């Protein structure tokens with residue numbers, strides 16, 4: 110099933126390409142007019158009428174600003190424009206500027222401070238470097254800021270902040286959100302977020318080779334329960350467990366069971382007694398791993414939570430040799446950090462930023478590209494965990510998940526996540542889709558789990574999260 114167009118996140122460059130391809134059907138001037146109208150309308154809806162100052166840059170972002178100023182004036186708001194630089198003559202932005210007949214004031218901190226509301230139309234998709242000090246000081250002087258397309262200073266492709274960017278109360282973008290609207294630190298600067306349809310032919314999105322999506326149900330489909338479902342069709346998740354940190358494997362097992370696996374088994378060898386006192390529905394094996402692998406129904410294995418690197422060294426190569434679908438985390442990533450080649454053959458890894466950095470080096474400001482590159486390097490799906498988790502596949506696909514709560518940043522929460530992803534894999538989903546779905550379910554459980562949940566609290570909400578994901582994805 111193709112991934113839905115409605116979840117695509119084009120980069121600013123891809124949006125520029127879209128505008129060029131759409132030109133014959135809809136000229137830029139028309140799009141600019143609709144964009145400015147959408148901004149004026151959003152401001153009318155979000156704020157009571159007040160004195161507005163629109164800060165306009167020299168490009169089309171500024172052009173949108175002049176149009177918004179004109180419509181706001183028509184709607185009865187007192188509006189002035191302050192231009193950082195005039196648009197290039199004969200450009201669409203210059204034409205939009207000429208149509209604004211209201212007052213012009215200097216581009217200065219004093220004017221910005223006097224306005225009740227400042228509209229940031231300085232730079233958008235065309236931001237190419239950190240804004241200079243005069244731009245930063247004017248934006249800093251503003252009391253309340255509405256950004257057109259992107260707050261000035263945020264890289265729309267990466268969410269990185271070049272120098273500085275204002276904390277906005279509202280950001281209005283067009284056509285589709287960009288990766289920078291979903292990725293921290295930029296995404297924290299947007300305030301309320303509106304994506305306006307400006308009538309650009311959406312079919313063009315299919316021609317651009319966009320490989321980044323917003324992680325939402327519909328991007329993937331979790332198998333529902335049917336009258337024919339039985340334990341093994343729902344799937345078996347197997348987890349390697351060690352002696353020193355049994356809690357981590359137990360949390361993974363609980364997450365796998367709560368998200369709907371038919372059967373969850375812990376392979377603990379001589380440490381089996383430590384697990385037998387736990388949940389009664391959990392099967393604990395004490396046999397040799399090689400013998401357990403004789404059971405062909407046990408395709409999905411989680412390796413790493415609660416394991417020391419030595420324990421990983423004793424188990425992971427055996428799982429890979431047996432051609433199992435392996436999800437590697439925690440101890441497996443520590444073992445892999447000594448030599449990332451060791452992880453070749455695993456289906457997916459779920460590192461947080463620290464683990465990612467040890468494996469592949471610090472990701473820098475462009476975490477999206479870093480996650481993609483890492484996935485290519487080890488030929489496995491990389492789930493780069495954080496407040497904005499990135500799920501990257503070796504073929505270049507990447508999803509950005511902002512469906513989460515800071516409450517998920519608690520010990521053991523990552524172990525629950527591996528369990529949930531394990532269940533999605535055991536249900537037969539392809540690896541990237543399973544990882545995306547697992548991250549979303551985990552986020553949904555976090556959002557439902559109330560204030561200050563601990564990892565164990567997530568389990569009670571995973572079933573409802575799965576039902577919701579199935580319904581939304583239909």
Ligand SMILES: NC(=O)C1=CN([C@@H]2O[C@H](COP(=O)(O)OP(=O)(O)OC[C@H]3O[C@@H](n4cnc5c(N)ncnc54)[C@H](OP(=O)(O)O)[C@@H]3O)[C@@H](O)[C@H]2O)[C@@H](O)CC1
Nearest residue numbers: 140141168169170232233234235236237238239240258283
């Ligand atoms: N389909 C859509 O989504 C539509 C989008 N539309 C709108 O178009 C906007 C994109 O317009 P755009 O391409 O003209 O880029 P924009 O951001 O105005 O800036 C470019 C100028 O700024 C300059 N410059 C850059 N950084 C700088 C810096 N730090 N300091 C100083 N200068 C700097 C840069 O100079 P250069 O880098 O070439 O030296 C160039 O002159 C988009 O955000 C949206 O609002 C609608 O109008 C139509 C439909």
Ligand SMILES: [K+]
Nearest residue numbers: 229232259261
């Ligand atoms: K802007």
